[in-house]
Amino acid sequence: MSQNPPPIPTNHHHNHNHLHLLKKQTTTLPDFVLTALSLFLIVSSPSKPLSLPPHHHHHHYPRRFLKIPTMSHSNPNPNPHRRFATPQSLSDWLKPRLPSDSFASWGVKPGTKNVHNLFLELYEGETTLINDNDDSSPPVRALDVVTIRIIGLNNRVLIELRQELSDGTVRDRNRPLSEKMKPGETLEAAVARAVREELGSVIGDGDGVVRIVPDSYVKKVEERVSVSYPGLPARYVLHSVDAVVDGLPDGDFCTEEGAEYEDTGENRVTEAAISCKKHYWRWVDANAV
Numbered sequence: 001m002s003q004n005p006p007p008i009p010t011n012h013h014h015n016h017n018h019l020h021l022l023k024k025q026t027t028t029l030p031d032f033v034l035t036a037l038s039l040f041l042i043v044s045s046p047s048k049p050l051s052l053p054p055h056h057h058h059h060h061y062p063r064r065f066l067k068i069p070t071m072s073h074s075n076p077n078p079n080p081h082r083r084f085a086t087p088q089s090l091s092d093w094l095k096p097r098l099p100s101d102s103f104a105s106w107g108v109k110p111g112t113k114n115v116h117n118l119f120l121e122l123y124e125g126e127t128t129l130i131n132d133n134d135d136s137s138p139p140v141r142a143l144d145v146v147t148i149r150i151i152g153l154n155n156r157v158l159i160e161l162r163q164e165l166s167d168g169t170v171r172d173r174n175r176p177l178s179e180k181m182k183p184g185e186t187l188e189a190a191v192a193r194a195v196r197e198e199l200g201s202v203i204g205d206g207d208g209v210v211r212i213v214p215d216s217y218v219k220k221v222e223e224r225v226s227v228s229y230p231g232l233p234a235r236y237v238l239h240s241v242d243a244v245v246d247g248l249p250d251g252d253f254c255t256e257e258g259a260e261y262e263d264t265g266e267n268r269v270t271e272a273a274i275s276c277k278k279h280y281w282r283w284v285d286a287n288a289v
Helices: 012-027 029-044 089-099 098-104 115-124 187-204
Strands: 127-130 141-152 156-165 170-175 178-179 210-212 218-225 233-245 252-257 274-286
Touching: 012 187, 089 098, 089 115, 115 127, 156 178, 178 187, 187 210, 187 233, 187 252, 187 274
Parallel strands: 141 233
Antiparallel strands: 127 141, 141 156, 141 178, 156 170, 156 274, 210 233, 218 233, 252 274
């Protein structure tokens, strides 16, 4: 059984005499010596480090586009990104869920796209297929679209008259410039990319070309059957702004567009998809749009 160590003896008498002596000496010291001694005791005594409030770094990033909300894609559907390994697997999944005559017209009817286009939209995250109620019912193609009303002189607005597609067909548009948004893309970035891709062959891609009109942003949702994919219901979240773009011609003009998608692999999906090659533009009275 272990024993506690014996207590260390304390010489109370010695301590008492020491305190008495200190007290006696201190009472006879001049005031300025007492002050110096007090300061020495304060400085030499241990102290707890000061707790400073956390420093918040505020990074200031200049924004070229003002008063435009920053947004990212969000979808309430619990499984918004339905993935398919190949265009064929997507086609096999869609075929029993869409009207047969409508699905057969994809890529055949002038102005429509094919299943390779929809596969690329899903692959890039631009489009999601939502099928909430019945797995055998048609899915809904959901996507965000940026629409840009480009304002010109004399209260005119630029509209896209038509598109010339890679299969040689022509698709009528008669609407302002519009483009599908990428996942997580801000509105500002989508506007700049849309102008660069569809008008870049005329204006180039230099900085300061696009100026969004403050307080012009409007958001609305449209649900209708997709024109590009007959028989496929679509839900468009439209993000519209007015903008001024420098360097555009005053009259009718045409622009050329490069490749919309990079190739996804050895199966060369982009080569089988229908792409837009040329855009035809016209200035019209703003009240007509």
